[in-house]
Amino acid sequence: MEPFPVLPSVEVVVRRARWVRFCPEAVESAVARWGGELQCAGTWDEPFHFADGTEETARWIFVLDVLNHCFWPDPGEPVWGVELEGTFYSGYAGLAAALKKAHLRGVPLTDAAYLATLPEEDLKRVFSGRGSIPLFAERVHNLREAGRVLLERWGGDVVRIIEAAEGSACRLASLCAREFPSFRDEAELDGRTVYFWKRAQIFAADLAAAFRGEGLGAFRDLARLTAFADYKLPQVLRELGILEYAPELAGKVDRRELLEPGSREEVEIRALTVWAVERLKEAFHRAGFAQVTSSRVDHWLWSLGQLEPFRKRPYHRCRTIYY
Numbered sequence: 001m002e003p004f005p006v007l008p009s010v011e012v013v014v015r016r017a018r019w020v021r022f023c024p025e026a027v028e029s030a031v032a033r034w035g036g037e038l039q040c041a042g043t044w045d046e047p048f049h050f051a052d053g054t055e056e057t058a059r060w061i062f063v064l065d066v067l068n069h070c071f072w073p074d075p076g077e078p079v080w081g082v083e084l085e086g087t088f089y090s091g092y093a094g095l096a097a098a099l100k101k102a103h104l105r106g107v108p109l110t111d112a113a114y115l116a117t118l119p120e121e122d123l124k125r126v127f128s129g130r131g132s133i134p135l136f137a138e139r140v141h142n143l144r145e146a147g148r149v150l151l152e153r154w155g156g157d158v159v160r161i162i163e164a165a166e167g168s169a170c171r172l173a174s175l176c177a178r179e180f181p182s183f184r185d186e187a188e189l190d191g192r193t194v195y196f197w198k199r200a201q202i203f204a205a206d207l208a209a210a211f212r213g214e215g216l217g218a219f220r221d222l223a224r225l226t227a228f229a230d231y232k233l234p235q236v237l238r239e240l241g242i243l244e245y246a247p248e249l250a251g252k253v254d255r256r257e258l259l260e261p262g263s264r265e266e267v268e269i270r271a272l273t274v275w276a277v278e279r280l281k282e283a284f285h286r287a288g289f290a291q292v293t294s295s296r297v298d299h300w301l302w303s304l305g306q307l308e309p310f311r312k313r314p315y316h317r318c319r320t321i322y323y
């Protein structure tokens with residue numbers, strides 16, 4: 001079985017956590033109160049998702065997940081977003097909508113040679129809408145880097161990497177983290193490496209959703225993926241009383257102060273998030289939902305995060321290319 005370093009590295013952080021506390025007593029009540037919102041695995045049937053059942057969809061999803069991070073604006077700035085078929089989408093949906101529009105307009109985003117020398121002006125046009133997308137320069141850099149790596153090592157085609165994973169989501173995530181520096185979502189804490197691999201893992205989950213578990217989305221070990229440690233899940237877990245921040249950290253988060261990427265506070269928030277999802281998964285199993293995976297618990301929490309009751313207090317702010 002593919003060694004997968006995320007959980008073991010996270011457990012070490014949990015044991016030594018100082019800024020964030022995991023409250024096991026809140027887990028059962030969260031499942032009891034909100035478990036009914038648990039849908040089937042992440043659906044791809046959204047107007048902002050591109051899906052044509054071919055390899056082009058896999059290449060499009062790869063570009064989506066190179067860019068699937070950090071959408072919130074600086075204080076006083078408008079939220080970035082784009083219009084698609086008459087609807088305004090922001091955040092992740094805005095990114096997907098922008099990339100779908102571009103693809104349908106014939107922008108060759110799925111061509112590695114085009115990505116490797118991507119003109120800034122082209123990407124500016126792809127993201128044109130309301131406000132401006134954060135970390136634009138990093139996004140240009142990461143797309144060019146991805147294009148270069150695909151050309152140099154994978155025949156210019158991310159489908160080769162999916163095939164090299166031979167049906168293992170864990171191996172696909174590990175390959176992406178190894179091949180693409182922008183996917184290497186890791187932190188050093190107390191002399192140890194903590195692995196999150198959020199965009200690498202969500203790439204496999206998105207393929208599985210888009211291809212309904214068939215073909216390029218067929219993975220035998222999706223159940224081994226962990227939560228995708230983003231900024232929405234901790235916000236929901238905190239509202240559910242499952243994560244508690246030390247007063248000093250709570251103050252920073254509630255004042256929307258930026259946390260340093262790789263800081264102990266940020267790494268603990270993300271590690272406890274991954275850990276809490278494992279404990280919620282076990283609670284769902286105890287409640288009779290035997291098939292629930294961490295990805296489904298993730299999707300459940302992420303969907304709750306779109307509802308008002310979970311947006312009362314801000315999520316933590318960290319300007320990062322990883323989530």
Ligand SMILES: Nc1nc2c(c(CN[C@H]3C=C[C@H](O)[C@@H]3O)cn2[C@@H]2O[C@H](COP(=O)(O)O)[C@@H](O)[C@H]2O)c(=O)[nH]1
Nearest residue numbers: 042043068069070071091092093228230231232302323
């Ligand atoms: N943990 C977790 N994080 C997720 C997602 C998704 C979307 N996945 C879709 C794909 C197939 C299904 O249809 C899913 O719905 C985006 N994100 C992260 O959230 C943040 C954006 O939030 P907001 O500003 O509100 O759009 C940002 O860090 C983004 O990377 C998820 O599923 N899990």
